[in-house]
Amino acid sequence: MNGHLKKLAAALLLSLAALSARAGGKIAVTYITPPLNVPSMVEKRLGLFAKHFGRPVEYVVLRNGPEQAHALAAGDVQFLPATGSTSVFLSVANGAPFRILGIFARSPRSFKILAPKDSPLARPEDLRGKTVAGPRGTILHELLALWLAEAGMTVKDVNFVSMNVPAAAAALAAGRIDVALVTGAPAWRMARAGYAVLRDGDGLVGGEVLSVTTEAMLRDHPDLVEKFLAARRETLQWIADHRDEAVRIAAEELDLNPEDVEAQLPLYDFSMEITPADAAGLQRTADFMAAQGMMERPIDVRSLFAAPRP
DSSP states (O other): OOHHHHHHHHHHHHHHHHHHHHHTSOEEEEOOOTTTOHHHHHHHHHTHHHHHHTSOEEEEOOOSHHHHHHHHHHTSOSBEEEEEHHHHHHHHHTTOOEEEEEEEEEOGGGEEEEEOTTOOOOSGGGGTTOEEEEOTTSHHHHHHHHHHHTTTOOGGGSEEEEOOHHHHHHHHHTTSOSEEEEEHHHHHHHHHTTOEEEEESTTTOOOEEEEEEEHHHHHHOHHHHHHHHHHHHHHHHHHHHOHHHHHHHHHHHHTOOHHHHHHHGGGOBOOOSOOHHHHHHHHHHHHHHHHTTSSSSOOOGGGGBOOOOO
């Protein structure tokens, strides 16, 4: 078990106490804006979580999946409105009692493997020995692994450097790496500027971003879970009824032109319900991770689906 997972396991011992301490006061949720998390930006601007919880809400900015999982396990946050499926599965496989409340977004085409404009790289086998940078334990990491697997390769066959999306994009632009794993606005901008898109997630990953809480929260505070879901539903309805305003909010949060947000929105499906196709795709992801040795044990994804108990 690596250092992160040991810390996660230790954090689980503290989670119930931390949850109990917070249950009567402030609720903390993660706030993640990239790649184009329009519902999160709209919810925060309108204060819908606070409205439904009837108490203050703390927004915690954490940029990668392992940090988000650690914060949830430790009780530092009570909900992850938007987190990648890979980090959830890694945590569950190592004992984290997480439960999936629904889908936050699906956006397979927004996840891209990029190379310079004049790069000779084209096929997965071309990446052997090359330096590839991107965020470890994320959908982008999974996309790389799946694409390499088409050539009988694993991530161990490349020089993988873990860094966040902005850093990977900057490193590619500066010529310090051969390939970058990029999503959201940076990926869209770079593809539009002529960077080579070696592969996107279409047909390889579902690009599912999940809404997650803990088993303890679901068991002990089903009322708060239902209020969380009610806030999510109201957010999506508001976006449907006020699309132009939602686009303006996202543009302001991401420092984009509204036209740029409009151009990217078709890549995203924000509907909450877990469909049979979602369930099957998530299980394929978990099975692949286990087969590749990314998890210590296989998991049954459907056992993680939850609904608040009355």
